[in-house]
Amino acid sequence: MGYLTSNPTRDGWFGDYGGAMLPPPLEPHFKEIREAYDQLSKSSEFLTELRLIRKHFQGRPTPVSYLKNLSELCGGAQIYAKREDLNHTGAHKLNHCMAEALLAKHMGKTKIMAETGAGQHGVALATAAAYFGLDCEIHMGEIDIEKEAPNVTRMKLLGATVVPVGFGGRSLKEAVDSAFQSYVAQADTALFAIGSVVGPHPFPKMVRDFQSIVGIEAREQFAEMTGGQLPDMVAACVGGGSNAMGLFAGFIDEDGVDLYGVEPLGTSSKLGEHAATITFGHDGDIHGFRTLVLTDEEGEPAPVHTIASGLDYPGVGPEHAHLHKTGRVSYVAANDKEALDAFYKLSRLEGIIPALESAHAVAFALREAGKNPGKSILLNLSGRGDKDIDYVTETFGFGDE
Structure with missing residues (x-):
């Protein structure tokens, strides 16, 4: 089974x-x-x-794209993206x-x-x-x-x-x-x-099941693009974790595929300045379920921060807490600065403006590709950045510096 x-x-x-x-x-x-x-x-x-x-309404299947220019910039692993930004309404x-x-x-x-x-x-x-x-x-x-x-x-x-x-x-x-x-x-x-x-x-089960179409499609598409191969590394951002579970579902039984969940490290590791629940959280209850939770001194859910509003949650899906505990998925983090840099790089080099949430997964690929020559990274581009462009440009400019 x-x-x-x-x-x-x-x-x-x-x-x-x-x-x-x-x-x-x-x-x-x-x-x-x-x-x-x-x-x-x-x-x-x-x-x-x-x-x-x-x-006929959503426009599925969404494609997998080879990010040639980003891969050449990093000079290591080949980077691919599952394009959920092309799903109707712009996200998974x-x-x-x-x-x-x-x-x-x-x-x-x-x-x-x-x-x-x-x-x-x-x-x-x-x-x-x-x-x-x-x-x-x-x-x-x-x-x-x-x-x-x-x-x-x-x-x-x-x-x-x-x-x-x-x-x-x-x-x-x-x-x-x-x-x-x-x-x-x-x-x-x-x-x-x-x-x-x-x-x-x-x-948690129902949403994972509905999102599993992402991983099912991505597995078939990646194999078709690469002559039957599977990716070496699969990565997605994790707040609550639906886009990640959707992508992971296609590869979770494959021992040769390493899975990575990328949490938001915000501006620092200080409580209240990040939303990296698995990295810094403890067992607890929130919103009717048991999981890992970021808590304050009184044991209540702590304030959190990330540049990406969709990752701004002091808990995480219980399945992610389980996959962390069993070691099947490795959970890492990217901070606001890394996510913003990835946002600009993907926009300028590939013509794809990502959601700030998805930019955390792109940041992981940028960081890891150079360390893994000869390997492949498949990330979930879980959404497009139309919603973020006003906030980013008014707050941080156009990334010209």
Whole structure:
């Protein structure tokens, strides 16, 4: 039995991490979601409709691109990118959002709601809501609303209600808190479409399953491009970790493929100045599941910082915590400066403006390629940088220096 079919357990545990720690009023609603997903994931009608959506609406499969100029710059490993920036709405998020909205429709729900950090999940969910004729409510921290203004505009144009979150750190963690509070009163008619491989069971499994199309496609495409070879190294940025689990799914049973999750080191290793949860976190509970968490002196989730709003979370998907503990995936970090340098280099050398989140994976490739001559690195370009260009250029300029 392969890794994906044996993990998680039936009650949502990846080794020591996962589960569903819910307030009693939400338990029946998550049970309903779990039972609906168990049934629909085996339904040929559901899967056929999802395949048609992916092909004719999302534009899948997205390609794998050989980054020739970046590879020549580094002078070592050959660098390839899975182009999720070319998925409709500009990131990997639509892979699970269309599926979650389809699930909501089959369950008879009239509304989908969620949190968002960088806004890509919010845009994707608003897109799915428009496609299926559902209402949509998105909670977003005030700091992220300011940083990611283009995505806020897109959500509103798509018909979503954007709820600003102004308490605490005013970023992704608080957006999750706010969305959960709002969901409790609407759970009979709404589906909380969690935006990553986080949250109570079944969401870490469900979102991973929906995102696994990334790894399935990438494996076939890379082999076709290289005469049947598999990449030596596979890398993706990790905040909650959905894009990484999607890519890793295609290679996780291959012992000869090294997997790397790239966390945001922010401006320093000091607590509150990064969001590198696996690197510096401890076992704990957050938002209804057990995982690694960055905590303060009182044991509460700590403030976090990263240039990339979509990675700005003090927890991490429970499957990532498990893969770290078992050693199957190596988790490293890239800081804001490295990510920004990668953002500029990929733009100038390859004609691809990446999301700041994805730039962390590019930074890893830039750092490691020179050390690994003769090898290949496949990274997940999880999103495009349209949402970031105003923030980057107004704050840091055009990278000319």
